[in-house]
Amino acid sequence: MCRGASGAEVPTEYQVKAVFVFNFSRFLEWSPQAFTAPNAPFVIGILGDDPFGARMEEAVRGEQIDQHPMVVRRFRNMGEIDNCQILYIDRSERAQLQQILLAMDHRSTLTVSELDQSSERGVMVQFTTENNRIRLRINVESARAAGLTISSKLLRSAEIVSTRTGN
Amino acid sequence: MPISTTPIRRTLMRMIFLSSGAVLAVTTTGFCAYEFLTFRQSSVQQLQILSQAIASNSTAALAFDNADDATVILAAFKADPHIAAAALYDSQGKVFATYPRGQPETHFPVRPGASGYTFGPTELVGFQPVAEGSRRLGTLFVESDLGAMYARVRLYALIVLLVIGISLPLAYLISRRLQHRLLQPILALAETTRAVSERHDYTVRAVRTGAYEFDLFTDTFNQMLTQIQQSEGKLHAQLERLSLLQHITRATGERQDLPSIFQVVLDSLEQNLPVDFGCFLLHDAAAQSLTVSVLGVAGRGFAEAVALTEQVNVPLDANGLSRCVAGHLVYEPDVLLVPFPFPQRLAAAGLRSMVIAPLIVENQVFGVLVCGRRKDQAFSSGECEFLKQLSEHVALAGHQAQLNGALQQAYDDLRQSQHTVLQQERLRALGQMASGIAHDINNAISPVSLYTESLLEREPNLSDRARGYLTTIQRAIEDVARTVARMREFYREREAQLTLERVDLNRAVRQVVELTKPRWSDLPQQRGVMVDLTTELTDGVPDIMGAEHEIRDALTNLIFNAVDAMPSGGMLTVHTRKSVEVDGEDRVLIDVSDTGVGMDEDTRRRCLEPFFTTKGERGTGLGLAMVYGMIQRHSAELEIASATGKGTTVRLSFPAYTASAVSTTQPSKLSAVCRRLRILLVDDDPMLIKSLQDTLQEDGHQITATHGGQAGIDAFATAQKRGDGFDIVVTDLGMPHVDGRKVASMIKMLSSTTPVILLTGWGQRLMAANDIVPHVDKLLSKPPRLHELRAALLELAS
Numbered sequence: 001m002c003r004g005a006s007g008a009e010v011p012t013e014y015q016v017k018a019v020f021v022f023n024f025s026r027f028l029e030w031s032p033q034a035f036t037a038p039n040a041p042f043v044i045g046i047l048g049d050d051p052f053g054a055r056m057e058e059a060v061r062g063e064q065i066d067q068h069p070m071v072v073r074r075f076r077n078m079g080e081i082d083n084c085q086i087l088y089i090d091r092s093e094r095a096q097l098q099q100i101l102l103a104m105d106h107r108s109t110l111t112v113s114e115l116d117q118s119s120e121r122g123v124m125v126q127f128t129t130e131n132n133r134i135r136l137r138i139n140v141e142s143a144r145a146a147g148l149t150i151s152s153k154l155l156r157s158a159e160i161v162s163t164r165t166g167n
Numbered sequence: 168m169p170i171s172t173t174p175i176r177r178t179l180m181r182m183i184f185l186s187s188g189a190v191l192a193v194t195t196t197g198f199c200a201y202e203f204l205t206f207r208q209s210s211v212q213q214l215q216i217l218s219q220a221i222a223s224n225s226t227a228a229l230a231f232d233n234a235d236d237a238t239v240i241l242a243a244f245k246a247d248p249h250i251a252a253a254a255l256y257d258s259q260g261k262v263f264a265t266y267p268r269g270q271p272e273t274h275f276p277v278r279p280g281a282s283g284y285t286f287g288p289t290e291l292v293g294f295q296p297v298a299e300g301s302r303r304l305g306t307l308f309v310e311s312d313l314g315a316m317y318a319r320v321r322l323y324a325l326i327v328l329l330v331i332g333i334s335l336p337l338a339y340l341i342s343r344r345l346q347h348r349l350l351q352p353i354l355a356l357a358e359t360t361r362a363v364s365e366r367h368d369y370t371v372r373a374v375r376t377g378a379y380e381f382d383l384f385t386d387t388f389n390q391m392l393t394q395i396q397q398s399e400g401k402l403h404a405q406l407e408r409l410s411l412l413q414h415i416t417r418a419t420g421e422r423q424d425l426p427s428i429f430q431v432v433l434d435s436l437e438q439n440l441p442v443d444f445g446c447f448l449l450h451d452a453a454a455q456s457l458t459v460s461v462l463g464v465a466g467r468g469f470a471e472a473v474a475l476t477e478q479v480n481v482p483l484d485a486n487g488l489s490r491c492v493a494g495h496l497v498y499e500p501d502v503l504l505v506p507f508p509f510p511q512r513l514a515a516a517g518l519r520s521m522v523i524a525p526l527i528v529e530n531q532v533f534g535v536l537v538c539g540r541r542k543d544q545a546f547s548s549g550e551c552e553f554l555k556q557l558s559e560h561v562a563l564a565g566h567q568a569q570l571n572g573a574l575q576q577a578y579d580d581l582r583q584s585q586h587t588v589l590q591q592e593r594l595r596a597l598g599q600m601a602s603g604i605a606h607d608i609n610n611a612i613s614p615v616s617l618y619t620e621s622l623l624e625r626e627p628n629l630s631d632r633a634r635g636y637l638t639t640i641q642r643a644i645e646d647v648a649r650t651v652a653r654m655r656e657f658y659r660e661r662e663a664q665l666t667l668e669r670v671d672l673n674r675a676v677r678q679v680v681e682l683t684k685p686r687w688s689d690l691p692q693q694r695g696v697m698v699d700l701t702t703e704l705t706d707g708v709p710d711i712m713g714a715e716h717e718i719r720d721a722l723t724n725l726i727f728n729a730v731d732a733m734p735s736g737g738m739l740t741v742h743t744r745k746s747v748e749v750d751g752e753d754r755v756l757i758d759v760s761d762t763g764v765g766m767d768e769d770t771r772r773r774c775l776e777p778f779f780t781t782k783g784e785r786g787t788g789l790g791l792a793m794v795y796g797m798i799q800r801h802s803a804e805l806e807i808a809s810a811t812g813k814g815t816t817v818r819l820s821f822p823a824y825t826a827s828a829v830s831t832t833q834p835s836k837l838s839a840v841c842r843r844l845r846i847l848l849v850d851d852d853p854m855l856i857k858s859l860q861d862t863l864q865e866d867g868h869q870i871t872a873t874h875g876g877q878a879g880i881d882a883f884a885t886a887q888k889r890g891d892g893f894d895i896v897v898t899d900l901g902m903p904h905v906d907g908r909k910v911a912s913m914i915k916m917l918s919s920t921t922p923v924i925l926l927t928g929w930g931q932r933l934m935a936a937n938d939i940v941p942h943v944d945k946l947l948s949k950p951p952r953l954h955e956l957r958a959a960l961l962e963l964a965s
Contacts, residue, residue, distance in 0.1 A: 016232065023230040026299045063302075136231060153227035157236040 027154035034108035048090030237264035279306035352381035369396035433463035524558035609949035614858035732763030753823035849879030876905025900927035
């Protein structure tokens with residue numbers, strides 16, 4: 001998507017992906033149990049290498065969901081993850097994906113990754129690139145299992161994927 | 168309908184159409200406006216709802232930059248065919264997705280506008296924010312083409328047309344019915360008005376229709392008609408009275424005398440006003456009473472019932488009459504209620520109401536007009552006014568008649584005096600001529616008279632026959648002299664000095680009958696006609712005092728007239744008798760009667776006028792005039808009884824002689840002869856000089872005769888110078904150059920004591936006029952009588 005005529009700077013891939021991650025907070029509903037306290041922060045966690053840099057902070061700056069101020073955390077490994085509403089699993093975590101998913105099972109955390117076929121393996125939202133555009137693949141079963149309600153509007157603009165074992 | 172009702176109908180229809188059309192227009196316009204605004208509002212709302220829905224749906228597409236999804240979501244606008252275009256802008260204001268697919272980007276605004284919806288000329292445009300929660304994701308642009316609204320407007324227009332199309336004919340039908348109800352009374356009124364205006368029939372009335380206020384209108388109209396009818400009636404009556412007034416005025420104008428004017432006025436009033444009774448009374452201011460002058464023919468019965476007939480006096484008392492006489496019109500609506508004699512008198516005659524109008528000329532009421540009717544309250548104010556005006560006209564006409572009468576009288580008097588003057592002029596001319604003739608005749612017969620008298624006196628040896636002849640000559644000369652003297656008497660008003668003597672009328676009659684015998688006997692016999700004259704002379708009738716010759720002439724004239732009146736013969740009677748009048752005075756009557764043609768009244772009335780004659784060229788018209796003059800001079804009376812075809816009797820009535828009557832001097836037979844005198848005789852007539860000279864010389868006088876006045880004066884002067892003057896001068900009056908008066912005055916100048924005797928052919932007239940000429944001692948008329956001359960000489964010489 002090129003709108004050079006506007007003169008504005010064309011957003012980078014990760015800029016867009018940071019906004020997308022933030023946007024998920026708008027189109028999904030977390031149960032109140034997902035938070036330790038009513039004013040507990042809404043945490044966006046980044047597991048593995050950080051492709052966003054400061055872009056994620058820019059995207060969430062000043063934002064809050066209900067009483068929950070939005071914060072960005074970076075996790076180096078699984079053990080660092082305690083309370084997290086959206087977890088971005090970086091490519092770097094390809095090898096540990098299965099463990100991560102197992103660890104995150106039954107936690108009210110939206111998992112997001114750009115690893116190929118990650119949605120079929122159990123990641124709730126997978127970024128893909130199609131015609132130079134970022135597309136979403138969503139595993140509704142996983143989200144549902146995590147007790148997350150996904151807006152139908154989000155579902156409209158995404159590709160619905162089911163979990164496939166053996167891969 | 169005969170009258171055109173189109174205008175009112177059309178106007179009414181127009182009114183209804185305009186008003187209902189206006190109501191319709193306002194209603195439909197309001198309705199349409201309301202619908203239009205509501206529709207706009209609802210269009211906006213619908214568009215807003217749709218846009219909100221789409222915007223809400225497109226949040227995810229914007230949030231996750233899924234343009235295809237956004238395009239699919241925008242395609243939902245297909246559900247509304249009027250959505251012409253739509254576009255999604257991202258949060259940066261760039262076009263993200265468009266509808267319909269393939270619409271070029273240039274169709275859309277470069278940047279989204281402020282949120283809200285605005286109507287453009289052909290479209291409704293809106294910008295709807297797209298937000299998820301509080302986060303603004305972009306803007307939705309929508310454009311609707313308003314086709315729905317125009318479709319709606321078309322539908323409304325159709326409905327409006329339908330409504331108008333139905334309601335106007337409906338309004339027409341309803342108004343037709345209403346109009347009929349409304350117009351019916353108006354048209355009925357219009358019909359009535361037309362009837363009134365075209366036929367002038369004010370008796371028609373508009374019929375009440377029982378509709379709305381029209382009855383009030385109709386009643387008012389009818390009331391107006393009634394008033395007009397009354398006014399017209401009054402006007403008509405006024406016109407009739409005016410016409411009557413004119414008729415009467417014209418009728419009175421044709422009459423000249425008051426009773427006739429009154430009669431024609433009353434006749435007109437009784438027939439045309441009409442009144443039951445009418446009369447005119449004339450006012451006698453001095454006697455304070457009124458006299459009935461003329462009564463109307465029809466009302467005569469009323470008047471006679473109460474003895475109110477012509478010439479009856481009606482006293483003026485304090486009643487209506489006196490008020491009327493004071494110049495006021497008096498109307499008594501009911502005479503029964505008026506307690507005065509005159510109204511009560513009319514009431515007794517059966518009249519109830521009366522009007523008395525004064526006849527005023529020059530502020531004087533000279534009479535009144537009384538009108539009466541059987542009914543009370545019978546005179547309207549208009550009639551009273553009419554009678555007042557009429558009385559003014561009648562008064563004027565009466566006045567005119569009186570003036571006319573006076574004028575006629577003046578004219579008659581003038582004509583009479585003119586006639587008299589003319590006659591006197593003729594008589595004067597005749598008299599002058601007669602004087603001239605008399606002078607000449609007197610001169611001519613003077614010698615005859617003088618010589619005859621002288622012969623009878625101085626020739627005792629004359630035979631009886633000669634003496635008789637001479638006596639007859641003398642009497643004839645006397646008659647000639649008197650006749651000549653009387654020729655002038657016609658124009659004399661009164662004989663101032665008439666020599667009266669005792670006259671035996673029987674003898675005079677006999678003389679006249681004898682003298683006129685040729686006329687009543689011989690001439691008729693020559694024509695084969697017989698006039699039988701008889702005299703019935705009563706013996707012992709008294710003498711009368713008079714001039715016998717005048718009486719003889721009068722009788723002669725009467726006999727001539729009687730004979731002329733009997734061209735076919737007849738009886739002529741002369742009758743004398745004595746009559747004793749009631750006052751004890753004795754009178755002697757002479758009747759001269761004939762059985763001739765007689766005279767009609769006009770002739771009898773005029774027969775005494777001088778120059779009036781029925782004999783044509785043969786008559787002088789002086790005969791009876793002379794007789795009448797004689798009668799007057801004798802204080803006698805003349806009566807003429809005559810009828811056409813019955814003959815005529817003329818009666819002369821003289822007072823009988825009584826001892827007291829003065830006797831005039833009897834002529835002395837032979838006067839004492841006076842002494843011998845020297846007499847100067849002056850005359851211009853040689854015959855007279857000769858005869859006077861002869862007779863006076865026989866008396867022993869010494870006569871010097873001169874021819875003409877100047878010669879006489881010269882002779883007298885010469886003799887006086889000689890000392891041998893004349894004792895007496897006898898001179899003629901009428902002489903050329905120097906007349907008797909001049910001679911007399913000259914003689915008196917030369918010798919004032921010498922008597923002068925003036926002889927004149929006009930002597931009788933001078934004597935009669937007591938005209939004593941200055942310087943003349945004695946005046947003797949020609950022909951001179953010897954005994955008179957002797958008496959004068961004796962008187963003057965002594």
